[in-house]
Amino acid sequence: MRKKSKKIEEIIRVNHAGEFGAKRIYQGQLSVLKDHPEIKHMLEQELHHLDYFEKEIVKRKIRPTILSPIWNIAGFALGALTARLGEKAAMACTVAVEEVIGEHYQDQLNNLKDDKDEKELRKKISKFRDEELEHRDKGIEFDAHQAPAYPILTGFIKLASKTAIMLSKKY
Ligand SMILES: [Fe+2]
Ligand SMILES: [Fe+2]
Numbered sequence: 001m002r003k004k005s006k007k008i009e010e011i012i013r014v015n016h017a018g019e020f021g022a023k024r025i026y027q028g029q030l031s032v033l034k035d036h037p038e039i040k041h042m043l044e045q046e047l048h049h050l051d052y053f054e055k056e057i058v059k060r061k062i063r064p065t066i067l068s069p070i071w072n073i074a075g076f077a078l079g080a081l082t083a084r085l086g087e088k089a090a091m092a093c094t095v096a097v098e099e100v101i102g103e104h105y106q107d108q109l110n111n112l113k114d115d116k117d118e119k120e121l122r123k124k125i126s127k128f129r130d131e132e133l134e135h136r137d138k139g140i141e142f143d144a145h146q147a148p149a150y151p152i153l154t155g156f157i158k159l160a161s162k163t164a165i166m167l168s169k170k171y
Contacts, residue, residue: 001005001096003086003112004100008060008118009060009062009063010169010170011108011111011112011121012053012056012057012060012062013063013064013168013169014065014082014104014110014113014165014168015049015053015108015125015127016050016053016054016056016057016064016065016126016171017045017064017065017067017068017071017103017164017168018104018128018154018164018165018168019023019049019050019051019053019073020071020072020163021071021075022046022049022050022075022089022097023043023046023075024072024074024075024076024079025075025076025079025093025094026039026043026046026048026079026081026089027043027075027076027077027078027159028075028077028078028079028081028083029080029082029083029093029126030043030079030083031076031080031083031092032047032080032083032084032090032167033079033080033083033087036087038138039067039070042138045131045135046125049128052124052128057159065167065168065171066171067164067167067168067171071168072130074160074164078093078160079093082157083151085147085148086147086148087142087150088142088144088146089147089153090154091139092139092145092147092150092154093139093140093144093153093157094136094138094144095139095140095144095154096137096153096154096155096158096161097158097161098132098136098139099133099137100158100161100162101132101134101161102132102133102136104128104131104165105125105128106134108125109122109126110145112125119165129151166170
């Protein structure tokens with residue numbers, strides 16, 4: 001039986017919430033930019049990430065965030081609204097969110113680097129970090145930087161993502 005430390009609990013809870021939010025963002029984008037192959041591919045990867053943390057939440061008996069009804073609506077709205085501004089704005093949203101998640105996963109890896117009981121978790125987080133950074137790079141490739149009001153747009157989305165992370169750890 002694995003020990004259930006508060007640190008690990010928060011890691012699983014926040015990652016589960018984050019992957020759920022990512023799923024909702026890409027679903028929101030696809031509701032506007034139908035059948036966009038790159039966005040569809042990113043959504044598929046988010047579903048794998050979410051599936052992993054979903055199983056961990058159950059296996060380790062961790063309470064999921066109570067904020068998921070908010071992330072459900074806010075994530076979808078963020079995806080759909082940015083996509084309505086155009087493909088470049090949708091990609092700017094991707095750059096902002098994935099940059100924050102990539103850093104967030106890297107912080108966790110630094111934090112877990114000596115935890116011998118959590119090798120599998122580290123392996124997954126490391127793989128997901130790479131994929132999130134691929135998503136960010138895809139956004140850059142699709143001219144995210146040419147989106148209208150890029151610095152304001154991404155600044156706002158980064159701040160919102162960081163706030164969501166902070167809240168989903170505890171609540
Ligand atoms: Fe993800
Ligand atoms: Fe991602």
